[in-house]
Amino acid sequence: MWRENIELEMPYDFDYLLFRLEMDKLNYVDFKKRCVLVPLRINQEKHVVTVTATGTTENPRFLIEGQDKERKKDLLVQIADIFAWDQDLHKIQQFFAKTDLAGLFENYPATPLIREFDPFSNLVKTIIHQQLNMAFAQVLTARFVTTYGEQLDGVWFYPTPEKVASIPYQELQDMQFSRRKAEYVIDTAKKIVAKELNLTSFYDKSDQEVIRQLTKIRGIGAWTVQNWLMFSLGRKDLFPSSDIGIQNALKLYFGLDNKPTTSKIEEWNQAWQPYRSYATMTLWRSIEEG
Numbered sequence: 583m584w585r586e587n588i589e590l591e592m593p594y595d596f597d598y599l600l601f602r603l604e605m606d607k608l609n610y611v612d613f614k615k616r617c618v619l620v621p622l623r624i625n626q627e628k629h630v631v632t633v634t635a636t637g638t639t640e641n642p643r644f645l646i647e648g649q650d651k652e653r654k655k656d657l658l659v660q661i662a663d664i665f666a667w668d669q670d671l672h673k674i675q676q677f678f679a680k681t682d683l684a685g686l687f688e689n690y691p692a693t694p695l696i697r698e699f700d701p702f703s704n705l706v707k708t709i710i711h712q713q714l715n716m717a718f719a720q721v722l723t724a725r726f727v728t729t730y731g732e733q734l735d736g737v738w739f740y741p742t743p744e745k746v747a748s749i750p751y752q753e754l755q756d757m758q759f760s761r762r763k764a765e766y767v768i769d770t771a772k773k774i775v776a777k778e779l780n781l782t783s784f785y786d787k788s789d790q791e792v793i794r795q796l797t798k799i800r801g802i803g804a805w806t807v808q809n810w811l812m813f814s815l816g817r818k819d820l821f822p823s824s825d826i827g828i829q830n831a832l833k834l835y836f837g838l839d840n841k842p843t844t845s846k847i848e849e850w851n852q853a854w855q856p857y858r859s860y861a862t863m864t865l866w867r868s869i870e871e872g
Contacts, residue, residue: 584654586646587636588662592672593692594642596635598867599665605870607720608727608738621699621739622660624653630735631657633665639692664697666816674860681853686835686864690871693864701781701814702774703740708806708813709766710759725757726767746771766801773799781814789817812859821858823847831865 596616603618604611610619617634629650637643648657662668671692678687698704710726711719730741730749746768754764773779779799784792789811796807805824811817822828829841832850836842842850854861 584648584651586654586658588644588646588667589637590642590644590667592642592670593640593675594667594671594694595639595692596642596644596694597639598690598693598871599696600635602867602870605720606723608724610737619735619737620661620664621734621737622657623700623739624656627653628732628734628739629653629657630737631661633661663816664699666694666696669695669818674857677857678854678861678864682850683835683854683861683864686861686868690864690867693860693867695812695816695818695859695863697816698813700740701810702743702771704814705770705781705802705806705810706740706746706767708809709770709801710763712763712801712803712806722757722759726754729757743771743774747775762801770799770801785815789820812862818859819856821847821851821854821862823851825862827869828862828865831869835865835868 600611600613600616600618603609604613612618615634616636617632620631620633622629622631627650629648632645632647634645634647635642636645646658646661648654650657671694675687675691678684698707706726707723710723714722727738727740730745732739732741749768751761751764751768754767755761759767770779774781784795787795792811792815793804793807796802796810797804805822808820808822812820823844826841829847832838832847833841851858851861
């Protein structure tokens, strides 16, 4: 077993992250211990790394623990990337203090932008969640992962592309997937297995390039790609103006009688560049926490 202590030189609200991560019941979160168990893959190997908060929002410190000492360095790099410990939330706070979202960021400071644990599983989850209410989307996702995924030390790993590509469409339909959604999930995995789609190739491409290429795939629209860019690649300047949660949050924040239109939101969010992903996260937080 190995251990590593990390200290950040910026405010960072890890307790909010635990709250958000716990919304997905497949995640292993312990509020009392202030920790989350993170499922990570290195090639075909599965690893579980524990991240525990030992400090405060103002003075964040973390204890990172894992089992395989030979993989410690690689696993620490993945953890640092997922939790985005290289972002400067103090700088973000100063930026928004000069915008019309100043009050929002004052009420919900130090909201980090973190990545999902795995790019492929995040893409699958986002496709499943398309055009569904949150409760049913989580039910479908849980059925999918507990049927085809794997468990290690009580932590769930999503199925690999190879596993998903081999699933018959009817099996997902029997879980209450629509036929089209079953096809979207399985066919996307088949493209990855056939090397027609390489998710890691998008890391060095611009947001617009990724959107243009991924939306060519049947069943993947702009909303899906924007979410994937934000939560898989950690892109800092995305704003899903058509997202109902964002519209409701802006309605509440600005005290409007009706939800703002997508065009109006697009007009507003120009002033929040180049950190629109942080505006997105903080707006979502405002309606999650109340």
